[in-house]
Amino acid sequence: MNPPEAPVPAALPDAAEPAPQHELWPAPFVGDRPVVASLTVPGSKSLTNRYLLLAALADGPCRLRSPLHSRDSRLMVEALRALGARVEEVEGAGDFGPDLVVTPASWDDTEPVTVDCGLAGTVMRFVPPVAALGRRAVTFDGDPGARVRPMGPVVEALRGLGLRVEDEGRGRLPFTVHGAGGVRGGELVIDATASSQFVSALLLVGARFEEGLVLRHRGADGRGVPSMPHVEMTVEVLRELGVDVDDSVPDEWRVAPGPVRAFDVEIEQDLSNAGPFLAAAVVTGGRVSVPRWPERTTQGGDHWKQILPAFGAEAELAGGTFTVGGPAVVTGVDLDLSEAGELAPTVAAICAVATTPSRLRGIAHLRGHETDRLAALVAEINRLGGDAEETEDGLVVRPAPLHGGTFRSYEDHRMATAGAVVGLVVPDVLVENIATTAKTLPEFPRLWAELVGTDRGA
Ligand SMILES: O=C(O)C1=C[C@@H](OP(=O)(O)O)[C@@H](O)[C@H](O)C1
Protein backbone atom coordinates (compact mmCIF):
# COMPACT_ATOMS: atom_id res chain seq x y z
CA MET A 1 0.00 0.00 0.00
CA ASN A 2 1.27 3.50 -0.78
CA PRO A 3 1.88 5.80 2.18
CA PRO A 4 -0.87 8.44 2.41
CA GLU A 5 1.64 11.31 2.37
CA ALA A 6 4.50 12.26 0.07
CA PRO A 7 7.95 11.18 1.35
CA VAL A 8 9.28 13.56 3.99
CA PRO A 9 12.36 15.47 2.77
CA ALA A 10 15.49 14.34 4.60
CA ALA A 11 16.16 17.89 5.81
CA LEU A 12 13.10 17.94 8.12
CA PRO A 13 13.75 17.29 11.80
CA ASP A 14 13.26 13.70 13.05
CA ALA A 15 10.07 14.53 14.92
CA ALA A 16 8.33 15.44 11.64
CA GLU A 17 9.10 12.07 10.06
CA PRO A 18 6.40 9.43 10.06
CA ALA A 19 6.94 6.40 12.28
CA PRO A 20 8.84 3.69 10.37
CA GLN A 21 6.44 1.53 8.42
CA HIS A 22 7.37 -2.11 8.26
CA GLU A 23 5.61 -4.75 6.29
CA LEU A 24 3.19 -6.92 8.27
CA TRP A 25 3.62 -10.58 7.34
CA PRO A 26 0.55 -12.78 7.81
CA ALA A 27 2.00 -15.73 9.70
CA PRO A 28 0.85 -19.03 8.13
CA PHE A 29 -1.82 -20.59 10.40
CA VAL A 30 -2.29 -24.36 10.39
CA GLY A 31 -4.85 -24.70 13.18
CA ASP A 32 -5.32 -28.36 14.01
CA ARG A 33 -3.22 -29.66 11.11
CA PRO A 34 0.08 -31.15 12.31
CA VAL A 35 3.16 -29.82 10.52
CA VAL A 36 5.09 -32.71 8.97
CA ALA A 37 8.30 -31.88 7.11
CA SER A 38 11.97 -32.52 6.58
CA LEU A 39 14.45 -29.72 5.89
CA THR A 40 17.97 -28.45 6.36
CA VAL A 41 18.87 -24.82 7.09
CA PRO A 42 21.81 -22.60 6.03
CA GLY A 43 25.20 -22.56 7.74
CA SER A 44 25.88 -21.58 11.33
CA LYS A 45 26.34 -17.87 11.93
CA SER A 46 28.70 -18.48 14.83
CA LEU A 47 30.91 -20.93 12.93
CA THR A 48 30.90 -18.93 9.69
CA ASN A 49 31.95 -15.69 11.37
CA ARG A 50 34.64 -17.39 13.49
CA TYR A 51 36.17 -19.15 10.49
CA LEU A 52 35.98 -15.99 8.34
CA LEU A 53 37.84 -14.02 10.97
CA LEU A 54 40.43 -16.75 11.55
CA ALA A 55 40.97 -17.03 7.79
CA ALA A 56 42.00 -13.37 7.76
CA LEU A 57 44.60 -14.21 10.45
CA ALA A 58 45.77 -17.52 8.96
CA ASP A 59 49.10 -18.42 7.39
CA GLY A 60 47.62 -19.07 3.93
CA PRO A 61 44.41 -18.97 1.87
CA CYS A 62 41.38 -20.71 3.39
CA ARG A 63 38.08 -22.09 2.11
CA LEU A 64 34.71 -22.16 3.86
CA ARG A 65 32.30 -24.69 2.33
CA SER A 66 28.53 -24.20 2.79
CA PRO A 67 29.00 -20.98 4.77
CA LEU A 68 26.11 -18.81 5.88
CA HIS A 69 25.17 -15.98 3.51
CA SER A 70 23.19 -13.49 5.56
CA ARG A 71 23.44 -9.92 6.79
CA ASP A 72 25.72 -10.88 9.71
CA SER A 73 28.11 -12.91 7.56
CA ARG A 74 28.21 -10.20 4.87
CA LEU A 75 29.04 -7.60 7.50
CA MET A 76 31.90 -9.82 8.67
CA VAL A 77 33.15 -10.23 5.09
CA GLU A 78 33.02 -6.47 4.51
CA ALA A 79 34.79 -5.79 7.82
CA LEU A 80 37.63 -8.16 6.92
CA ARG A 81 37.89 -6.68 3.43
CA ALA A 82 38.17 -3.22 5.00
CA LEU A 83 41.08 -4.53 7.07
CA GLY A 84 42.83 -5.87 3.95
CA ALA A 85 41.69 -9.48 3.52
CA ARG A 86 40.47 -10.74 0.14
CA VAL A 87 37.19 -12.69 0.21
CA GLU A 88 35.86 -14.31 -2.96
CA GLU A 89 32.78 -16.37 -3.71
CA VAL A 90 33.45 -19.64 -5.55
CA GLU A 91 31.01 -22.30 -6.65
CA GLY A 92 30.49 -25.00 -4.05
CA ALA A 93 28.23 -27.92 -3.27
CA GLY A 94 26.15 -26.19 -0.55
CA ASP A 95 22.37 -25.79 -0.91
CA PHE A 96 22.37 -22.17 0.23
CA GLY A 97 24.95 -20.31 -1.85
CA PRO A 98 28.60 -20.31 -2.89
CA ASP A 99 31.68 -21.21 -0.89
CA LEU A 100 34.03 -18.47 0.31
CA VAL A 101 37.79 -18.32 -0.28
CA VAL A 102 39.72 -15.96 1.95
CA THR A 103 43.24 -14.65 1.38
CA PRO A 104 44.63 -13.39 4.68
CA ALA A 105 45.06 -9.70 5.34
CA SER A 106 48.32 -7.83 5.07
CA TRP A 107 48.61 -5.59 8.08
CA ASP A 108 50.76 -2.79 6.67
CA ASP A 109 48.20 -0.34 5.25
CA THR A 110 47.73 2.88 7.17
CA GLU A 111 44.65 4.34 5.50
CA PRO A 112 41.79 4.89 8.00
CA VAL A 113 38.66 2.79 7.41
CA THR A 114 35.14 2.47 8.81
CA VAL A 115 33.50 -0.84 9.67
CA ASP A 116 29.71 -1.18 9.71
CA CYS A 117 28.77 -3.72 12.39
CA GLY A 118 25.06 -3.61 11.59
CA LEU A 119 23.47 -5.33 14.58
CA ALA A 120 25.92 -8.23 14.59
CA GLY A 121 27.42 -9.05 17.98
CA THR A 122 30.03 -11.22 16.30
CA VAL A 123 31.22 -8.27 14.18
CA MET A 124 31.13 -5.55 16.82
CA ARG A 125 32.90 -7.74 19.43
CA PHE A 126 35.21 -9.94 17.32
CA VAL A 127 36.63 -7.45 14.80
CA PRO A 128 37.99 -4.60 17.01
CA PRO A 129 40.75 -6.83 18.50
CA VAL A 130 41.73 -7.78 14.92
CA ALA A 131 42.01 -4.08 14.04
CA ALA A 132 44.55 -3.86 16.84
CA LEU A 133 46.97 -5.99 14.79
CA GLY A 134 47.21 -3.45 11.97
CA ARG A 135 48.38 0.14 11.57
CA ARG A 136 45.09 1.79 10.64
CA ALA A 137 42.59 3.88 12.55
CA VAL A 138 39.44 1.76 12.32
CA THR A 139 36.11 3.33 13.22
CA PHE A 140 33.34 0.91 14.23
CA ASP A 141 29.67 1.84 14.11
CA GLY A 142 26.38 0.07 13.51
CA ASP A 143 22.59 0.20 13.60
CA PRO A 144 20.89 2.38 16.23
CA GLY A 145 20.17 -0.87 18.10
CA ALA A 146 23.88 -1.75 18.05
CA ARG A 147 24.84 1.52 19.73
CA VAL A 148 23.17 0.39 22.95
CA ARG A 149 24.57 -3.16 23.04
CA PRO A 150 27.24 -3.79 25.73
CA MET A 151 30.80 -3.30 24.41
CA GLY A 152 32.71 -1.89 27.42
CA PRO A 153 34.83 -4.97 28.25
CA VAL A 154 36.19 -5.12 24.68
CA VAL A 155 37.07 -1.41 24.66
CA GLU A 156 38.70 -1.69 28.10
CA ALA A 157 40.59 -4.84 27.09
CA LEU A 158 42.01 -3.08 24.04
CA ARG A 159 43.17 -0.23 26.26
CA GLY A 160 44.62 -2.80 28.66
CA LEU A 161 46.63 -4.14 25.72
CA GLY A 162 48.08 -0.67 25.12
CA LEU A 163 45.81 0.45 22.26
CA ARG A 164 44.36 3.93 21.92
CA VAL A 165 40.57 3.74 21.61
CA GLU A 166 38.43 6.86 21.14
CA ASP A 167 34.89 6.23 22.37
CA GLU A 168 33.79 9.58 23.81
CA GLY A 169 33.71 7.89 27.20
CA ARG A 170 30.70 5.75 26.31
CA GLY A 171 32.26 2.29 26.09
CA ARG A 172 29.86 1.55 23.20
CA LEU A 173 29.67 2.02 19.44
CA PRO A 174 30.77 4.18 17.72
CA PHE A 175 34.48 4.11 18.58
CA THR A 176 37.84 4.20 16.81
CA VAL A 177 40.68 1.75 17.42
CA HIS A 178 44.15 3.07 16.53
CA GLY A 179 46.26 0.11 15.42
CA ALA A 180 49.92 0.47 16.36
CA GLY A 181 51.32 -2.32 14.21
CA GLY A 182 51.05 -5.22 16.64
CA VAL A 183 50.10 -6.17 20.18
CA ARG A 184 52.43 -7.46 22.88
CA GLY A 185 49.67 -9.32 24.74
CA GLY A 186 49.96 -10.74 28.26
CA GLU A 187 47.39 -10.86 31.05
CA LEU A 188 43.90 -9.39 30.95
CA VAL A 189 40.96 -9.50 33.35
CA ILE A 190 37.46 -8.78 32.03
CA ASP A 191 33.88 -9.04 33.24
CA ALA A 192 32.06 -11.14 30.63
CA THR A 193 28.73 -11.51 32.44
CA ALA A 194 27.00 -9.45 29.72
CA SER A 195 28.21 -11.61 26.82
CA SER A 196 30.38 -14.64 26.12
CA GLN A 197 31.41 -12.81 22.95
CA PHE A 198 33.81 -10.64 24.98
CA VAL A 199 35.81 -13.79 25.84
CA SER A 200 35.63 -15.22 22.31
CA ALA A 201 36.69 -11.89 20.79
CA LEU A 202 39.99 -11.85 22.66
CA LEU A 203 40.70 -15.58 22.38
CA LEU A 204 40.21 -15.53 18.60
CA VAL A 205 43.08 -13.09 18.09
CA GLY A 206 45.26 -13.98 21.13
CA ALA A 207 47.63 -16.28 19.25
CA ARG A 208 48.67 -13.34 17.07
CA PHE A 209 49.83 -11.30 20.08
CA GLU A 210 53.63 -11.43 20.56
CA GLU A 211 53.31 -13.02 24.01
CA GLY A 212 49.92 -14.65 23.49
CA LEU A 213 47.16 -14.02 26.00
CA VAL A 214 46.11 -15.02 29.50
CA LEU A 215 42.46 -14.01 29.89
CA ARG A 216 40.49 -14.21 33.13
CA HIS A 217 36.80 -13.58 33.71
CA ARG A 218 35.84 -11.98 37.03
CA GLY A 219 32.09 -11.44 37.13
CA ALA A 220 30.41 -8.85 39.34
CA ASP A 221 28.83 -10.71 42.32
CA GLY A 222 30.64 -13.88 41.19
CA ARG A 223 28.38 -14.28 38.16
CA GLY A 224 29.56 -16.57 35.37
CA VAL A 225 29.98 -16.24 31.60
CA PRO A 226 26.67 -16.87 29.77
CA SER A 227 26.41 -18.97 26.60
CA MET A 228 29.52 -21.00 27.54
CA PRO A 229 29.12 -23.41 24.59
CA HIS A 230 30.04 -20.44 22.38
CA VAL A 231 33.33 -20.03 24.26
CA GLU A 232 33.92 -23.78 23.93
CA MET A 233 33.24 -23.41 20.19
CA THR A 234 35.92 -20.71 20.01
CA VAL A 235 38.43 -22.88 21.89
CA GLU A 236 37.67 -25.92 19.76
CA VAL A 237 37.97 -24.05 16.46
CA LEU A 238 41.28 -22.52 17.56
CA ARG A 239 42.69 -25.92 18.57
CA GLU A 240 41.59 -27.41 15.27
CA LEU A 241 43.69 -24.72 13.53
CA GLY A 242 46.77 -25.54 15.58
CA VAL A 243 46.45 -22.85 18.25
CA ASP A 244 47.44 -23.96 21.76
CA VAL A 245 44.65 -23.02 24.21
CA ASP A 246 44.64 -24.09 27.86
CA ASP A 247 41.19 -23.81 29.46
CA SER A 248 41.82 -26.24 32.32
CA VAL A 249 41.20 -23.58 35.00
CA PRO A 250 37.59 -22.33 35.19
CA ASP A 251 37.17 -18.75 33.96
CA GLU A 252 40.76 -18.64 32.70
CA TRP A 253 42.09 -19.15 29.16
CA ARG A 254 45.76 -19.26 28.09
CA VAL A 255 46.41 -18.80 24.38
CA ALA A 256 50.00 -19.47 23.29
CA PRO A 257 51.48 -17.23 20.59
CA GLY A 258 51.77 -18.87 17.19
CA PRO A 259 50.34 -19.15 13.70
CA VAL A 260 46.74 -19.91 12.76
CA ARG A 261 46.93 -22.79 10.29
CA ALA A 262 45.25 -22.29 6.89
CA PHE A 263 42.15 -24.48 6.49
CA ASP A 264 39.43 -25.88 4.26
CA VAL A 265 36.30 -26.50 6.30
CA GLU A 266 32.66 -27.54 5.88
CA ILE A 267 30.36 -25.33 7.97
CA GLU A 268 27.63 -27.14 9.97
CA GLN A 269 24.07 -25.93 9.47
CA ASP A 270 22.79 -23.46 12.07
CA LEU A 271 21.16 -25.56 14.79
CA SER A 272 19.77 -22.48 16.56
CA ASN A 273 18.03 -21.46 13.35
CA ALA A 274 16.65 -24.99 13.00
CA GLY A 275 14.79 -24.24 16.25
CA PRO A 276 11.65 -22.49 14.96
CA PHE A 277 11.11 -25.34 12.46
CA LEU A 278 11.47 -27.96 15.20
CA ALA A 279 9.18 -25.87 17.39
CA ALA A 280 6.56 -26.12 14.62
CA ALA A 281 6.42 -29.87 15.29
CA VAL A 282 6.01 -29.24 19.02
CA VAL A 283 3.19 -26.68 18.87
CA THR A 284 1.19 -28.49 16.17
CA GLY A 285 1.70 -32.08 17.38
CA GLY A 286 3.52 -32.73 14.10
CA ARG A 287 6.83 -34.22 13.08
CA VAL A 288 9.87 -32.33 11.75
CA SER A 289 13.18 -33.90 10.73
CA VAL A 290 16.50 -32.18 10.14
CA PRO A 291 18.99 -34.34 8.23
CA ARG A 292 22.75 -33.74 8.53
CA TRP A 293 22.52 -32.92 12.23
CA PRO A 294 26.08 -33.28 13.60
CA GLU A 295 26.76 -36.21 15.97
CA ARG A 296 28.99 -33.94 18.03
CA THR A 297 28.99 -30.15 17.94
CA THR A 298 29.79 -27.09 20.01
CA GLN A 299 26.72 -25.25 18.71
CA GLY A 300 24.33 -24.12 21.45
CA GLY A 301 21.48 -25.28 19.21
CA ASP A 302 22.33 -28.87 20.11
CA HIS A 303 20.47 -28.08 23.36
CA TRP A 304 17.21 -28.63 21.42
CA LYS A 305 17.77 -32.31 22.24
CA GLN A 306 17.11 -31.59 25.91
CA ILE A 307 14.82 -28.57 25.63
CA LEU A 308 12.09 -29.93 23.35
CA PRO A 309 11.48 -33.15 25.34
CA ALA A 310 10.87 -30.91 28.38
CA PHE A 311 7.69 -29.73 26.58
CA GLY A 312 6.58 -33.35 26.18
CA ALA A 313 7.97 -33.78 22.65
CA GLU A 314 9.87 -36.83 21.41
CA ALA A 315 13.33 -36.09 20.10
CA GLU A 316 15.69 -38.55 18.49
CA LEU A 317 19.01 -38.29 16.66
CA ALA A 318 19.39 -41.39 14.50
CA GLY A 319 21.51 -41.94 11.40
CA GLY A 320 22.46 -38.26 11.32
CA THR A 321 18.85 -37.04 11.26
CA PHE A 322 17.29 -35.23 14.21
CA THR A 323 13.54 -35.79 14.43
CA VAL A 324 11.08 -34.09 16.76
CA GLY A 325 7.57 -35.41 17.29
CA GLY A 326 5.17 -33.03 18.96
CA PRO A 327 3.08 -34.08 21.98
CA ALA A 328 -0.72 -34.24 22.04
CA VAL A 329 -0.64 -31.61 24.78
CA VAL A 330 2.23 -29.13 25.17
CA THR A 331 3.16 -28.73 28.83
CA GLY A 332 5.17 -25.83 30.27
CA VAL A 333 8.83 -26.03 31.29
CA ASP A 334 11.19 -24.85 34.00
CA LEU A 335 14.52 -24.34 32.27
CA ASP A 336 17.87 -22.70 32.93
CA LEU A 337 18.83 -21.36 29.49
CA SER A 338 22.10 -19.71 30.56
CA GLU A 339 24.02 -22.03 28.24
CA ALA A 340 21.81 -21.36 25.24
CA GLY A 341 20.27 -17.91 25.60
CA GLU A 342 19.91 -17.41 21.85
CA LEU A 343 17.28 -20.17 21.85
CA ALA A 344 15.10 -18.32 24.39
CA PRO A 345 12.77 -16.44 21.98
CA THR A 346 11.77 -19.71 20.28
CA VAL A 347 11.40 -21.43 23.65
CA ALA A 348 9.24 -18.55 24.92
CA ALA A 349 7.01 -18.86 21.84
CA ILE A 350 6.33 -22.51 22.71
CA CYS A 351 5.72 -21.53 26.35
CA ALA A 352 3.12 -19.00 25.18
CA VAL A 353 0.95 -21.78 23.70
CA ALA A 354 1.65 -24.39 26.42
CA THR A 355 -1.13 -25.58 28.72
CA THR A 356 0.77 -25.17 32.01
CA PRO A 357 3.05 -22.37 33.34
CA SER A 358 6.70 -22.04 32.37
CA ARG A 359 9.73 -20.41 33.92
CA LEU A 360 12.88 -19.55 31.94
CA ARG A 361 15.95 -18.72 34.05
CA GLY A 362 19.60 -17.67 33.64
CA ILE A 363 19.01 -15.25 30.75
CA ALA A 364 19.31 -11.74 32.22
CA HIS A 365 21.92 -10.98 29.55
CA LEU A 366 19.22 -11.20 26.86
CA ARG A 367 18.48 -7.58 27.76
CA GLY A 368 21.63 -6.74 25.74
CA HIS A 369 20.88 -8.86 22.68
CA GLU A 370 19.48 -7.47 19.38
CA THR A 371 16.83 -5.82 21.53
CA ASP A 372 15.89 -6.21 25.21
CA ARG A 373 14.49 -9.66 24.48
CA LEU A 374 12.89 -10.16 27.89
CA ALA A 375 10.88 -6.93 27.60
CA ALA A 376 10.10 -7.60 23.92
CA LEU A 377 8.85 -11.15 24.54
CA VAL A 378 6.63 -10.04 27.43
CA ALA A 379 5.18 -7.15 25.38
CA GLU A 380 4.45 -9.23 22.30
CA ILE A 381 3.08 -12.34 24.05
CA ASN A 382 0.84 -10.14 26.18
CA ARG A 383 -0.30 -8.09 23.16
CA LEU A 384 -1.84 -11.32 21.83
CA GLY A 385 -3.70 -11.86 25.13
CA GLY A 386 -0.94 -13.90 26.80
CA ASP A 387 0.26 -13.78 30.39
CA ALA A 388 4.03 -13.29 30.47
CA GLU A 389 6.11 -11.50 33.05
CA GLU A 390 9.77 -10.57 33.42
CA THR A 391 11.77 -11.84 36.37
CA GLU A 392 15.22 -10.68 37.42
CA ASP A 393 16.90 -13.29 35.22
CA GLY A 394 14.24 -14.49 32.83
CA LEU A 395 10.54 -14.94 32.18
CA VAL A 396 7.42 -16.51 33.61
CA VAL A 397 4.79 -17.43 31.02
CA ARG A 398 1.34 -18.65 32.14
CA PRO A 399 -1.30 -20.23 29.94
CA ALA A 400 -3.85 -17.82 28.49
CA PRO A 401 -6.10 -17.91 25.41
CA LEU A 402 -4.28 -16.06 22.63
CA HIS A 403 -5.86 -14.04 19.85
CA GLY A 404 -4.57 -12.56 16.59
CA GLY A 405 -2.79 -9.24 16.32
CA THR A 406 0.54 -7.67 15.46
CA PHE A 407 3.70 -9.32 16.79
CA ARG A 408 6.47 -6.72 16.68
CA SER A 409 10.00 -7.86 15.94
CA TYR A 410 12.21 -4.92 17.08
CA GLU A 411 14.74 -5.55 14.25
CA ASP A 412 15.37 -8.91 15.98
CA HIS A 413 15.44 -12.00 13.76
CA ARG A 414 14.57 -14.30 16.65
CA MET A 415 11.57 -12.20 17.70
CA ALA A 416 10.28 -12.44 14.12
CA THR A 417 10.62 -16.23 14.06
CA ALA A 418 9.03 -16.48 17.53
CA GLY A 419 5.99 -14.67 16.09
CA ALA A 420 5.86 -17.18 13.24
CA VAL A 421 5.82 -20.10 15.72
CA VAL A 422 2.92 -18.58 17.68
CA GLY A 423 1.09 -17.78 14.43
CA LEU A 424 1.01 -21.46 13.45
CA VAL A 425 -1.65 -22.13 16.09
CA VAL A 426 -3.11 -18.66 16.75
CA PRO A 427 -5.10 -17.26 13.80
CA ASP A 428 -4.42 -13.82 12.31
CA VAL A 429 -0.98 -13.13 13.74
CA LEU A 430 0.83 -10.45 11.72
CA VAL A 431 4.60 -10.45 12.21
CA GLU A 432 6.13 -7.03 11.73
CA ASN A 433 9.21 -6.91 9.48
CA ILE A 434 9.76 -10.58 8.72
CA ALA A 435 12.63 -9.35 6.51
CA THR A 436 14.65 -8.85 9.68
CA THR A 437 15.27 -12.62 9.61
CA ALA A 438 17.91 -11.77 6.97
CA LYS A 439 20.29 -11.14 9.89
CA THR A 440 21.03 -14.86 10.01
CA LEU A 441 18.45 -16.63 7.81
CA PRO A 442 17.33 -14.69 4.71
CA GLU A 443 15.56 -17.83 3.43
CA PHE A 444 13.22 -17.92 6.45
CA PRO A 445 9.94 -16.85 4.73
CA ARG A 446 10.49 -19.35 1.89
CA LEU A 447 11.50 -22.22 4.16
CA TRP A 448 8.55 -21.50 6.47
CA ALA A 449 6.12 -21.53 3.53
CA GLU A 450 7.58 -24.87 2.42
CA LEU A 451 7.33 -26.18 5.98
CA VAL A 452 3.65 -25.50 6.35
CA GLY A 453 2.82 -26.42 2.77
CA THR A 454 4.18 -29.95 2.85
CA ASP A 455 2.91 -33.15 4.36
CA ARG A 456 5.68 -35.35 3.02
CA GLY A 457 9.25 -36.13 3.85
CA ALA A 458 9.52 -36.91 7.58
O1 LIG B 1 29.81 -16.17 19.95
C1 LIG B 1 28.75 -16.28 19.32
O2 LIG B 1 28.73 -16.63 18.12
C2 LIG B 1 27.48 -16.04 20.03
C3 LIG B 1 27.45 -16.00 21.39
C4 LIG B 1 26.21 -15.79 22.17
O3 LIG B 1 26.25 -14.45 22.64
P1 LIG B 1 25.93 -14.04 24.19
O4 LIG B 1 26.96 -14.66 25.05
O5 LIG B 1 25.96 -12.56 24.15
O6 LIG B 1 24.55 -14.60 24.48
C5 LIG B 1 24.97 -16.01 21.33
O7 LIG B 1 23.82 -15.62 22.01
C6 LIG B 1 25.10 -15.28 20.01
O8 LIG B 1 23.95 -15.44 19.23
C7 LIG B 1 26.26 -15.85 19.21
Ligand SMILES: C=C(OP(=O)(O)O)C(=O)O
Ligand atom coordinates in the same frame (compact mmCIF):
# COMPACT_ATOMS: atom_id res chain seq x y z
C1 LIG C 1 22.31 -12.79 20.24
C2 LIG C 1 22.35 -13.03 18.92
O1 LIG C 1 23.15 -12.43 18.00
P1 LIG C 1 24.52 -11.61 18.06
O2 LIG C 1 25.55 -12.48 17.40
O3 LIG C 1 24.25 -10.36 17.29
O4 LIG C 1 24.84 -11.34 19.52
C3 LIG C 1 21.45 -14.03 18.32
O5 LIG C 1 21.65 -14.34 17.11
O6 LIG C 1 20.52 -14.52 18.98
